[in-house]
Amino acid sequence: MAAAAESDPLLPPARRASMLMDCLAVLRAVHPPHRAAAIDMGAFRRGLRGPLGPLLPPADASGDRFDALCLFDEQGVLRDAVEDLCREHLVPHPALEGHWSWGRVRAEQEERRLYEILRRLPPEEYRRARALLCEHPAGAVRELRRAWDGLWMRFDFFEAVSDWPWCRLEGWWYPCPVCRWPMRVAARGSTVDVRCEAHAARGVHYRCTPGGHGDGPVPLVGTGRAAVAVQAMPATTEHLALTRPVWRYGTLPTLMELALRDALAGLPHTRVWMWPGTVRPDEYDLHVEVTVPGRRKRVWRVDAKAWESTTALADMLEQRDIPRWALTIVLPDHQEGERHFLTARLRGRRMTVTTVGRLVAAVRAACGAGAR
Numbered sequence: 001m002a003a004a005a006e007s008d009p010l011l012p013p014a015r016r017a018s019m020l021m022d023c024l025a026v027l028r029a030v031h032p033p034h035r036a037a038a039i040d041m042g043a044f045r046r047g048l049r050g051p052l053g054p055l056l057p058p059a060d061a062s063g064d065r066f067d068a069l070c071l072f073d074e075q076g077v078l079r080d081a082v083e084d085l086c087r088e089h090l091v092p093h094p095a096l097e098g099h100w101s102w103g104r105v106r107a108e109q110e111e112r113r114l115y116e117i118l119r120r121l122p123p124e125e126y127r128r129a130r131a132l133l134c135e136h137p138a139g140a141v142r143e144l145r146r147a148w149d150g151l152w153m154r155f156d157f158f159e160a161v162s163d164w165p166w167c168r169l170e171g172w173w174y175p176c177p178v179c180r181w182p183m184r185v186a187a188r189g190s191t192v193d194v195r196c197e198a199h200a201a202r203g204v205h206y207r208c209t210p211g212g213h214g215d216g217p218v219p220l221v222g223t224g225r226a227a228v229a230v231q232a233m234p235a236t237t238e239h240l241a242l243t244r245p246v247w248r249y250g251t252l253p254t255l256m257e258l259a260l261r262d263a264l265a266g267l268p269h270t271r272v273w274m275w276p277g278t279v280r281p282d283e284y285d286l287h288v289e290v291t292v293p294g295r296r297k298r299v300w301r302v303d304a305k306a307w308e309s310t311t312a313l314a315d316m317l318e319q320r321d322i323p324r325w326a327l328t329i330v331l332p333d334h335q336e337g338e339r340h341f342l343t344a345r346l347r348g349r350r351m352t353v354t355t356v357g358r359l360v361a362a363v364r365a366a367c368g369a370g371a372r
Ligand SMILES: [Zn+2]
Pocket: 176, 177, 178, 179, 180, 181, 196, 197, 198, 199, 204
């Protein structure tokens, strides 16, 4: 688990440190006290990089020993053998899954922390913070501070892009043209793919060939239909981006809601507004009303969700109180296939499930605008 934490480029440094602390405590517990005291964090992390012998407790007659085992290969990548080791020997295999679900728990905690902070804001500031999550999720610290202004000090969800190896290319990073968050950089032989994890399916992907560009950024060549020109930014400590959970659970659903609002704007007999609540603006995010004379009024109270795993999303929604109004949970269009699964899981909880495209079609049909 410690090796997995060490080698996971997506893990924010603070979270990595807290996982390593947990692991170090477990390791110390199996050593006699005088030896345990000698293993500090530095010794632990160095020990992970070499043969395991020095980290292990004194040998006894029983059991396998792994003194010669190395967790990492020469490139610093976690060896497949580590997983085999867990599967075959002392650690039951779910220990590795435990590492990942542990990561998910942390993500959920981060999401909850985000919404707790948002909920404490007065409605006007809440709306501003939600808009800022989309408009300024990453950039130069000077510009971010100016944009976030009074909210800056209360919103400690930014990390330095220089701490994120997965988005750096020769000292530069590239913001996604849709969500403005750093795009992922993945080497593929002599070329490098650059794409937004959330928006690659919509055509936000590029290719480039590193080397030979001096100090300047490597120019990107668009390979997707939404790959418009983007400006590279220096990957320094002066450039920050929202943490991954805040991007995923804050920025992405808000972008979906704004896209919905824009798609429904100007339809006849239709009124749309964002963040409608005055007491608790976060109860739902988008209010849609269709009032055709002589017909029953139709209302959608929309809560967009951009979770990668609809199973995890169902777990989270099941733990929530049943909402005061019927809620429409809106998924991205690419999760169309998972709509029925989520609907079944949420039966009896006053929530229906649809996708962005389906909701737009339903509203257009209700107001008589017809299909696009
Ligand atoms: Zn994006």
